Amino acid sequence: MKNTYIELDMLFIRADGRVAKIIERAHPLSEALLSSDTPVSAVLELKGGGPGSSVCGSATGSRGRGPLNKRCRIATPTPFT
Numbered sequence: 001m002k003n004t005y006i007e008l009d010m011l012f013i014r015a016d017g018r019v020a021k022i023i024e025r026a027h028p029l030s031e032a033l034l035s036s037d038t039p040v041s042a043v044l045e046l047k048g049g050g051p052g053s054s055v056c057g058s059a060t061g062s063r064g065r066g067p068l069n070k071r072c073r074i075a076t077p078t079p080f081t
Contacts, residue, residue, distance in 0.1 A: 001027060002031050003029075005028050006048065007026060007027065007048030009025065009026070009047070009049070010044070010045050010046075012038075024048065
Protein backbone atom coordinates (compact mmCIF):
# COMPACT_ATOMS: atom_id res chain seq x y z
CA MET A 1 0.00 0.00 0.00
CA LYS A 2 3.08 2.21 0.09
CA ASN A 3 2.26 3.82 -3.27
CA THR A 4 -1.53 3.64 -2.98
CA TYR A 5 -3.29 6.91 -2.22
CA ILE A 6 -6.82 5.62 -1.50
CA GLU A 7 -8.28 3.12 0.96
CA LEU A 8 -8.83 -0.32 -0.58
CA ASP A 9 -11.04 -3.27 0.26
CA MET A 10 -9.12 -6.44 -0.58
CA LEU A 11 -10.63 -9.85 -1.31
CA PHE A 12 -8.15 -12.73 -1.21
CA ILE A 13 -9.48 -15.48 -3.50
CA ARG A 14 -8.55 -19.17 -3.38
CA ALA A 15 -8.09 -21.35 -6.47
CA ASP A 16 -11.65 -22.73 -6.08
CA GLY A 17 -13.05 -19.20 -6.43
CA ARG A 18 -14.02 -18.80 -2.78
CA VAL A 19 -13.06 -15.75 -0.75
CA ALA A 20 -10.40 -16.76 1.80
CA LYS A 21 -10.10 -13.41 3.57
CA ILE A 22 -11.34 -9.83 3.34
CA ILE A 23 -9.44 -6.77 4.49
CA GLU A 24 -11.64 -3.69 4.51
CA ARG A 25 -10.33 -0.14 4.22
CA ALA A 26 -6.62 -0.92 4.02
CA HIS A 27 -4.80 2.29 4.91
CA PRO A 28 -3.19 4.25 2.07
CA LEU A 29 0.56 4.90 2.09
CA SER A 30 1.07 2.25 4.78
CA GLU A 31 4.02 -0.12 4.81
CA ALA A 32 2.18 -2.64 6.99
CA LEU A 33 2.21 -6.22 5.70
CA LEU A 34 -1.25 -7.34 4.54
CA SER A 35 -1.54 -11.10 4.18
CA SER A 36 -4.16 -13.64 3.19
CA ASP A 37 -2.82 -15.96 5.94
CA THR A 38 -3.37 -18.85 3.52
CA PRO A 39 -2.40 -19.61 -0.10
CA VAL A 40 -4.58 -17.75 -2.64
CA SER A 41 -4.70 -17.42 -6.42
CA ALA A 42 -5.78 -13.80 -6.70
CA VAL A 43 -6.52 -10.56 -4.90
CA LEU A 44 -9.41 -8.32 -5.96
CA GLU A 45 -8.87 -4.72 -4.89
CA LEU A 46 -11.84 -2.34 -4.72
CA LYS A 47 -12.11 1.28 -3.68
CA GLY A 48 -12.51 1.05 0.08
CA GLY A 49 -15.54 1.82 2.17
CA GLY A 50 -18.16 2.25 -0.51
CA PRO A 51 -21.90 2.49 0.21
CA GLY A 52 -23.00 -0.32 2.49
CA SER A 53 -19.39 -1.49 2.31
CA SER A 54 -19.04 -5.08 3.51
CA VAL A 55 -17.29 -5.41 0.15
CA CYS A 56 -20.58 -5.32 -1.74
CA GLY A 57 -22.12 -8.26 0.05
CA SER A 58 -19.13 -10.60 -0.10
CA ALA A 59 -18.12 -12.65 2.89
CA THR A 60 -15.41 -15.17 3.67
CA GLY A 61 -16.40 -18.37 1.89
CA SER A 62 -18.41 -16.54 -0.81
CA ARG A 63 -17.91 -17.72 -4.36
CA GLY A 64 -17.48 -15.17 -7.15
CA ARG A 65 -19.34 -15.50 -10.44
CA GLY A 66 -20.49 -12.75 -12.75
CA PRO A 67 -21.26 -9.27 -11.42
CA LEU A 68 -20.71 -9.03 -7.67
CA ASN A 69 -23.41 -6.40 -7.24
CA LYS A 70 -24.86 -3.58 -9.36
CA ARG A 71 -23.68 -1.08 -6.75
CA CYS A 72 -20.08 -2.31 -7.14
CA ARG A 73 -20.04 -1.88 -10.93
CA ILE A 74 -17.49 -4.68 -11.17
CA ALA A 75 -17.94 -7.82 -13.19
CA THR A 76 -15.81 -10.90 -13.48
CA PRO A 77 -16.22 -12.65 -16.82
CA THR A 78 -15.59 -16.08 -15.29
CA PRO A 79 -15.33 -17.51 -11.76
CA PHE A 80 -12.25 -16.35 -9.85
CA THR A 81 -10.05 -19.13 -11.18
